[in-house]
Structures are given as C-alpha cells and as structure tokens.
Amino acid sequence: MSPVRVGIDVGGTFTDGALVDDDGRLRVLKLPTDRADLARGTADGLAELADRGGLAAASLDYVAHGTTVATNALVEGRLARAALVTTAGFGDVLEIGTQQRPRLYDLGAPARRPLIPRDRCFEVRGRLAADGSEATPLEPEDVVLAAQAMRGAGVEAVAVMLLFSFVDRRHEEAVGAILEAELPGVPVTLSCDVAPEFREYHRANTTALNAVLLPLVGGYVRALAAAASERGARVPVHLMQSNGGVSTAGRAAEQPVGLIASGPAAAVIGGARQAAAVGEPDALTFDMGGTTADVAIVLGNEPLQRFQGEHDGQPVNLPQIDVLSIGAGGGSIAAVDDFGTLSVGPGSAGSDPGPAAYGHGGTAATVTDAHVVTGVLAAGRRLGESLTIDREAAVAAVDRGVAVPLGLTVEEGAAAILRIANANMAQALRATSVARGHDPRDFALVAMGGAGPMHACELADELAIPRLVVPRHPGVGAALGLLLSDVRHDLRQSWLRQVAAISPAELDAELGRLQQRARALLEQSGHDERASSVSFELDMRYAGQAYNLTVPLQRRPVDAAVLAAAVAEFERRHRALYSYTPAVSATEIVTLRAHAAGDVGSGRWEEDGGEAAGPGAGARQRQVWRDGGWHRFAALGRDELGPGTALAGPAVIEQEDTTVLLTPGWTGTVHASGALLLAREGR
C-alpha cells in the first residue's frame, strides 16, 4: 500500500488533476474550471479524482494544489482596502514608483495605478541609517494616529515599509505591534518579513501586494478546507508557491504574494522532474497552451529562479521560478496588415470562440487552424468532450485571413503562420536564455501543453537544440508537477559588504540566523532535520555593478576556503557570461539566501502504458504539408507506443491531450516512463 496522493491545478479554463492510488498507479483528469466558486470547484475536483481511482475522498493522504486565486484577484482588481505605513517623507513611494513610463511612445497611456491610494498612505517619524543605527527615534504617537484614521477608513489590511528595515527590524516590529493592538483582527504585513532587500519602492510594492491579497486568499484557503472536509477529504492541503515548492495552506495564507505564479510554477516543476527522470538535467520547459507559451530554464534538475518579477504591471521582489510567458498559443490570431506584413499574436481567440476549427463561431485564422490546414490536426478529430475539428472552417479562415492577402495558396498561408509563430517563440526563448547567461543549444527541450508537442521539433531546429523530451501526459504537466514538488521556503537577507572586509565567522553567524528561521518554517510543516535540508547561496557582484550573479555556498560553517571558492565561482561565471573580467576587481556580497526543502515523499508512479508495440503501428499514414508540398507522415497512437518502441520522423502521434509532430530528421525511442526521447540526426 502506498499513500494516495493528489495534485490538482486549477487554471482559468481547465482544472487538471492527477492521482496516484494505493497501488502506485497514476490517473489523470481534465475538467472545466468552476469559475463561479473556485473553492467548491476544487473540492469537487478532489472528490471526482478520488472517485475515478475507486477511492473515497477520506482515503486521500496528500493533496497539493496549484491556484490562480491570487493572480486573478490582481488582474481583476479584487483587492482588499489596504493602508500603507512608511517612514516620514516617503508616503508617496507607491505613487512615484520608478518614475518610468511603461509605454514610451504612447502619450495617452493610462497612468500607473498604485495598489494603495494616496489617502490611505501614512507617514511615521523615526528613521534608521543605512547601517541600522537609529538616526531618529520612532514616534509611536504617529502610528496610533494613523491607526485611528485607518479605522475610520475601514481598512482591511496594512502594509508597513520603513527605510532600512532589511538591516534592522526593530522599527517595523514596533509599528506592527502598535497596529495589531489598535486594529485587532486586521492583518499586518511587515516589509522585513516579505521582502528584506534594499530598494524601497520594490519592497513597498511587494509588501503592499501581500496586504491587498491577504483577506481574499485567506478566505479562499478557509473555504477550500471547509468544502474539502464536507466531501470527506480531511487531509491538509498544500499550496504551490511561485518558487516551485509547496507550503502548508496556513503559511501560504500568511504570504499570499508568494502564490502569484503558482500555476506556471507547477508546470515547470512537472517538466523539470520528468526531464530529470529521463536523464536530462539541463532542460528548457516549453508549455504551450491556448493563449500563451511558458518557458523556463532548468539547470542541474532545478528550475532557474529569479528574485524579482512583474505581474500585471506590479513589480514583486520575491523568489520565483523564472517563467517567461510569450503571447503565442494555439488560439493566437494571424493577420496581414495593409503593408503585407504577417503577424501572429499576441491577440488570441482564447477558448471562446476559439480557433475557427473548433466550430464555435471563431472566424479569425489561428495557429491551431494552421495545424489543421497542414494536416497535423486531422479533420474530424475529437478534442476533449465537446470539440470536433472542422477542417473546412479552418481552411476558410486561413485562406481569407492570410493566404489571399499574401497571394499564397492556403497551405502556404498556413505554413507561413507556423513559421512566424515559431520564429517569435524562438526569438523570445533565445533572449530569455541569453539574459540569464545561457545558450539554448546546451539544453533539451521539454514539450508540454496542448500545443507544445506540435511545435517542439521545429522550434528546436530554429534554436539548434539537439534533443527533445515529450512527457507521457503533456496536457496535465502542472498536476504532475504538484505530485513531484517538495516543501520549499526561500529566505534572504540584504547584506552589502565588500568581500575583502568580511570575516568568515561574521558571515557564518548571519547565515546561522537565516538557517534558524528556515528551520522554524520547516517545523511548521512537520519537517525535522532528517526529512529536510537547508542550502545557501550568495548574490555577488563587482563593486559598482548593479546586477548580481547568484552562486552557491559549499557549506557551513563558512571558513576562508569556502568564501574563496564562492568568489572564484562568481568570477568564473562572470567571465563565462560577459566574456571579460572588469578592471575593477573588488567583489561584494549583496544578499544572503537560504533555501529550505522538506521532503513530502514525492514522486513515483506506474503508467498504464501500452504494449511494447513494433513499428508495425506505423502502417497508417497521414498527409502533412511541409516544405512546400504534401508529404506522407506515419500516423501513430500514443497508447500503442510501449517502452522501447523506436520512432522516426516524419510522423504524427495522437493522444488524448495533445498531438506530437515529428518532422524528418528527428528519431528516438519511448522511455520506460512513457516519455518520448527524441534527437536530431547529426547533432
């Protein structure tokens, strides 16, 4: 008997589920999302999953959940009535922001919209200096007066950002204590808890975002627990955070800003873990759905993190998986302007009406329609429970929207749409790799999402990527990722020092404090030292630079050799990235980082997988338009491909949740996990 484990990812359109039953067998599920009541829909999904596994909801041992509840609240503006407390002189910190314009050539562009309006921003006297010493004592009376005004204004949550609180917490903690006494029941977020790094605007905004999300996300977490319990599921729910690890629902409700990229993070973890299982430690996960393609870099089995991000125009300084979202999906609309230029996206037909081929009234030519016209998606093919591919509608849309304006045949028009879509994605992927100091050729591409496996070969060719992995269930990557995630907490501390002036003991003591905080968080989720680990990294730069490189620290306690090794690694990486070592040689530490990981027993199951079929399955064939003509492609069913089956393009492989296109020159085999491992000949 193995524990019964469930991953459930609730996206804007679909809810994906995966269940590993007590025999260790995997079942996957795709349902429409209940947008009217997310908590109810998620609980229903849990019950449905258990039911499909022939189990009662009460027998679930572990539940991990990815949610868009925080993201939706931000995008839809359903935010709490929050207040901000700042150091005197900085009450306009959210209004002023960086003083930059988001759209340089649009003089009519709407103004920035601060998360907390000016009339609910309060200044308090008292200031710390950059070294943490007290330049002016805190005036508690200012906080009391602010609290009174907040009470009058019906404030539901408070954010506190005082200057240099990342060096010393005492003023912020004092303000927090007064607010909690004056405003019982109103949650208070301190910037030194959420984002202890320098740059006041980014810290204030991250703290404000946490405050405005708190009431709503807290409510969701409570509603979900109640709804799940009603259906018999009493096990606590773990929530996926933007950093690719799960945390207990309680902790997540305290730091909702950490949930802002929950869904995309789960899919990246799914891709990364499945790539690792087939021996690809370095991978680009490529998750292409209806409206966007999400891309992330995986290095040594771990997704690359970034420490700042922007969500719906709001900067957020929080460790998060570095997911790049490109406006290219199956529903991306292709159009030709008056000057004969073909563009694909970022406009999308979405899921309603969707591509013309869905037959739901869409008339614009989309990427999906181009796949239909070129024969990759077969006429009459059923997608999900309610869709049948309408080839005539796709032909008409591509002809009218693209082929006629460009003077091409409809097949040429469709091929043009796919080329432009692939070129756009390749461009974005290359830029994102380079900005992070990597060359896409050094990675395997992991194709996920409903559309990813149709583009993977050609995208890989565009980027000279040599190898491809198509997981067994590309359409439910996020749900699988939830089953494969550990508990993870990222802590950091701004600590600006020149390396030459650091004593290893002093650094070690600071890291020790981080480690204590990490251990305390792990204990909350019931992880003792045997079931968890804490690792450390340093953000470093040459004195005078603003962009850091993050390098691992070998071990604690830190001695001179450990510090020297980190510096050497920093220098090596800088040289590799930028091809030169600057004339300035002093190195600095900027931020200390600790990563706490708690094992939740993630990660094994058996596939229902097919028989070890021979290549005889390739007897069926399909006409596919490529390189200016119709060509014969083998037509295979994914269920027929047992482990060890040899594959060679040209071929089209159909499965319930996607279609895999193998273009000529790509060959490979089926891995024991059911994943397709493909390589480009001659590379």
Place this chain on the structure above:
Amino acid sequence: MSRRDADPVTQEVVAAALRGIAEEMSIVEYRSSFSPIIREMFDFNCGLFDAGGAMVAHSEQIPAQLGLMEFALAAIRERWPRDAIAAGDAIVLNDPYMGGTHTPDLQIFTPIFAAGRLVGWSGSIAHHIDIGGRVPGTVSAHNTEVFQEGLIFPGIKLVEAGVRNDAVFDLIGANVRDPAATLSDVDAQLAACRRGEERVRELCDRYGPDVVAAAAARVLAVNAARARAAYAEWPAVTARAEGAMDDGGKPELAPAAIRVEVRVDADGDLAIDLSGTDGELPSSINVPLSSTHAAALFAVRCFVDGLSQSVGLARTMKLTVPEGSVLNPRRPAGVSGRHLTVQRLADVLVDALSQLVPERAIAGSQVAFPALVFQADDDAGRRTLFTDILGGGGGARRDRDGDDAIDTYTGNIALLSAEVAELEYPWRIESTRLVEGSGGAGRFRGGAAMRRDYRLLGARAEGTYYVEQTAAHAVPAGRDGGGDGAPAAVTVLRAGGGAEERLPSKGYVHLARGDLVSFLSSGGGGYGAAQPRVV
C-alpha cells in the same frame, strides 16, 4: 538558399531576428556595466546597421539615444574607407561635430563581415558618467566650448583587427574621474557590439547575406510606408508652435526660443521646419544635429501607429535646421547640457503635432529635468560621483489627467532608490514627495511635480546641477483653456543656519556636512477649462 527563402514571410522572420539581436546586445551591455547611469538608468542603446550605414534594428532604451547613431556611422564610413576597415576593428566616436551627441555619449561601432564581405555594422551608444573636462560629470550648462567637455574621439580605432589599442585605453584612463568604471563600461559596450556581430554572422550563414539585406530593406520600406499612410490622414495645414528656455543657459543670456512649422508636404513626407529657431549660444545648451533628429523621431513616433521600431521613420521626415542655430550649432559651441533643449524641442514638436492630430492632443509636460552630479568623499576617504534625475508632471490628455512624477518625452530614467543613495554614497534622501497643486488646473489636471530633499552626510561635496522651467514664461503650458503647471526650483538650507536659499536654475555648488539641497520639478499643464463640479 532557394529563391523561396526571400519571400516576405522569410523576411519577416529575419527582421524579427534582427530586432532580437539588438535586444540581446543591450542585455549584454547593461548586465555587465558599472556606471549607475547605464545599469540603473538605462541611458544607452544598441543598434544594427546595413552595409550602407542605415539603422535596421535597435534596442528600446531611452528615446534620447535612439535613431541618431546613423550620423556617427556616416562620419566613420567617410573617415575609414572600405579598404581601411578590417574584421575585428572597433571604432569610437563622440565628437558632437562628427555626428556625435554630447561628449559623455561614447558610440562604438564594429564592422560585421560574413562570407568575406562587409555586410553591416554593430553599434552601441552609452552615456558615461564622466569623460573628463572642466567639471565632475563633464556636463555643465555653463560650458562655453566643447573643449571644456572632456575627451573628444573623432572616430578612431579602439581595437584594430582584434588587437586592443592600449594607448587609447591608457589615455581614457588618465583623463576621466572614475577610470575603472569608465574603462569597464567601454568593455561592456565592446562586448555588446561583438555579440551583435556574432549573431548577424550566424543569421547570414543560415539565410545568406542577400536575404538578410533584403529583410532589412523591407523593414525600412514598410515602416516608412506606415508613417506616410498616417500622414495622409492628417489635415493639409501648417501647424506652428514655439517654446522658450528659461534663459540662454546662463542667466545673463536671453531665453533661447525654438520655433517650428510642421506640415505634410506634396511628397507625403512630414516637413519639420525649425528655421525660426534662435541662434547658437555661448553656453552648452546647444543641441548637436544628431540629437535634434532624435527628438523629432521621438515626437513623430508618438503620433504614428503600427511602427515596429523607429527604423525607416527618418526617411519620411524632412528636417530643416539652420546651421548656426541652437539646434545645429557650429564647432566649437558647447553642447553638454543639450538634453534640456532636446526635451523642450520634443515639447514644442508634440504641441505642433497635437494640432494636426487633435484626438491625441496633450498639454505641455515637464521639461525641467532636474539633474545633479555631486562629487563627495565619504568618511572612509572614498571619492563618489552621485547623480540623480527627477521626473515631473505629464501633460493632461483630452480624456484624462496627466501622469504624476514621470520622466517625460525622450527620457525614461529611473529614480535613484533612497536606500541605494545612502548605502553607496554619503547622502541621505530625507523625503521624496508629490507636490500638491502643482499640476495645471483644467477639465483634466496636469500631473503633479515631485520634490526630493538630499542631505549631505560627508564632510564636503561640490558639483553641477541644472533645472529648467523655473521662469514663469517657460512652465508646462495648459492646452485648450487648461492652466499651466507650477515652476521648478532648486533650494539649499545650510546646516550653519539661515533661511532656505533659492539657487540659480543652473550652477555649481559647494556644500558642507548637514546641508540640505532640494530639487522641485515642474507640474504638467492642464487640459480644457476647469468647470465647476456638479456634486
């Protein structure tokens, strides 16, 4: 390559790749540069050019640096004929009278060879915080000659066939105030150019140089066609606008005025005639011709939709700028403070274009551009150059208020973080606030100005500062009955006692520990007459 590969779709794919390469160059540059002005304020740009020197792709940092590198490249191509150019060369230029802008903006170009022939150029322009000269930071409105403005590079080889010209690097190091940062930033520019070279070569290997050239030519042609299609919708009238500086860069000089006439001409091009503009000044707020073009490109791009980039736009604009005017000065007029006048020029052009395209009309925005470069030693004896630039009010639109506290027009520079200021420099920023009531009144109000207070923590500091729109005649103008924005100002409160003292709008100041300097930007103009509100 087959003929099919030169079709419009292939060309679009290649054009997207060129834009991607320019963006990649800029990433390489800012991530490895040292001066805050590049790494935090993004005061730089990267571009790709065809073999004939036309810009075919660029990165998108601040508009002030955009679309002007063609001028420097033309001078370089003239100075170095084809047979004097070799693979591995890198050429540096900053001479304002050879297509450069002001001297702190170093432009570096490297030729791109593919299949043994010159197929184009890779280029980078970046503002260095100091390139030597009379004052720390090089820039001072009070300079009277370009010779006071630091090193001048007339398009010389920094690297020759892959071999660094050490003498040039040594010369730079000996002449600038922060040699380590400047030399590192030059290396960052070189790394960006090399990346561009490498990527364009790969593109040529894949598609062939002819297809790449055809794709580049198509981008230029399509963008030009788009611009002309927009002009064709505009009324056949001449729009006139003018605006004046506070003074002539020095208080004793009369306010310099810019006057423009804009109309769509018989060829369908946009004729921008600046003939009425005042003559060049014995100060440094003159604008080199290349920067005048950059301001015009910015303004026009704001009124034309659908451009993939600024490339090709210059072909549809006919600029008339009299030689010897403040917008096309003659050697050796000073130019380091040109950005103040560039912003005013953008404001005047936007005013004129607002008349031609009333649905996009906007009231005047801040061009005050309060900026400072202060040199101070911290208590550890380390010398620092501290710089900051303040945004101000944006003009109100027909349908909404102006933006509060933005860096306007051809700038888009981030405000320095108060915590960074105190962590890295002997300065404490005591407050950063919007100024209530500073936006012009109207049906829609102008954006608010900002005030920032800087206290010196070190023993002594000195340096230059400048700000425009302190005079009543120069404030951001209201439109269609809207009120004007409030003026800008600079003040100092000495630690030794006394009242807050108003400083001249541009100057050089000496400060002692505890002194408090305050900069106030200007508010944006309002739009439409203010009407009594119905409760």
